[in-house]
Amino acid sequence: MEFEDILYDVRNGVAWITINRPEKMNAFRGQTCDELIKALNRAAYDKDIGAIVLAGAGDRAFCTGGDQSAHDGNYDGRGTIGLPIEELHAALRDAPKPVIARVQGYAIGGGNVLCTICDLTICSDKAQFGQVGPKMGSVDPGYGTAFLARVVGEKKAREMWYMCRRYSGAEAVAMGLANVCVPHDQLDAEVQKWGEELCERSPTALAIAKRSFNMDTAHQGGISGMGMYALKMYYDTAESREGGNALREKRKPEFRKYIK
Template sequence: MEYQDILYTKVDGVATITINRPQRYNAFRAQTCEEMIHAFKDADFDRSIGVVVLTGAGDRAFCTGGDQSTHEGGYGGRGTIGLPIEEVQSVIRDIAKPVIARVNGYAIGGGNVLVTLCDLAIASETAQFGQVGPKVGSVDPGFGTALLARVVGEKKAREIWYLCRRYTAQEALAMGLVNAVVPPDKLDEEVRRWCDEILEKSPTAIALAKKSFNVDTEMIRGMGALAMQALRLYYDTPESAEGVRAFQEKRKPDFRKYVK
């Protein structure tokens, strides 16, 4: 596959997938998702690779979720909501190699979900985290909610989704969303250090450990698939459309007028 939206490199046992849409704060569209799926599967099949790093281009954003400029068109492409985000989430969990989120900036919305899904996360001190779904007429009714509750605790997960606040890297560390926080100029060095430590370990033991961890939350996959069908219907409502319009018009949405 010829990549347009991502950069994909392999160096000394580490595959790095970089969402390369800095002009859109590394928000993903259908094309981005298809390329990420392909790259993750390639890294999984390549026996020379022991760790996968997921990051975003530039120093402003890791990923800010789905590109809202294409939301009204269903993001384009295939999948329950047009966007094959369920498959992106599944491939991160399913590959036999640990996936490390290198969080170099904003990890908002779907980007926050990607951090949640990755096995480990290392953040720059300048990184910010949070959800925006209920502000723009959207939600991630699967791993983005239920798995987040397992990672940070249910009360905190509900706060993150209901209030849509922003959280600093240190706050993310305190709640268990990331494993380490370092200065921006030390981020690559720290990520490489963690990768090297993993590469010293038995790949089969690591793969078995990852599968074992996933068993406890595997039911979320089926629940999420069901909920995504409902989300597709929600996207066709005036209430959801109001969120997108308000975002594009840079104003506060008025959701209450659609509640009967």
């Protein structure tokens, strides 16, 4: 089997790439990231594909970020933190065609970062967006912070990261994190409609426009790479590990007792 953690399907010129780990709320492990990168690169350079959809299987979650069961100071794959997350983010940004995030449920943590990076986000009225890093002993020191501020504004981005609150699909549209929020049972049809409309546009014009949009934030890729090294060192601390321990023990974390 070529893919284990994702599904790859083409619907009338629109490539649907679906994280297929609903039992894990579509949290990604190292293998998931590798498969997503491979699928994104396939769709990106297939001339028969006009748009890409990034989705999550089931009704509960689009994606909830890194799989905490595969995280004990380091994740289970390759890369600085055990996940090739910089490569995954680059694959989304570098694909020379629009990528649509289809959000039917939770887009939390690293899943929220994926939505931020995608060109467009279409969500259900059951969607929930938010960050959890400071509650879990983690943070995204790249696109998830700096680029989020470009998308929703500096104050709102800081609120999302510092307070770790949840936001509805309608709130996501209001803050600019999503393009449109539709009734849950209309989500797939709406996403496919947008994808097919994109297939009617000039692919070269779209590719140039995407490169142009990305140009003024290209430096954030370098910030992300450096930030992942800082994150790796943070993951090696008792303070960071307290987040995972508290989750497993179903209690509130006590981060402050580990401040040196």
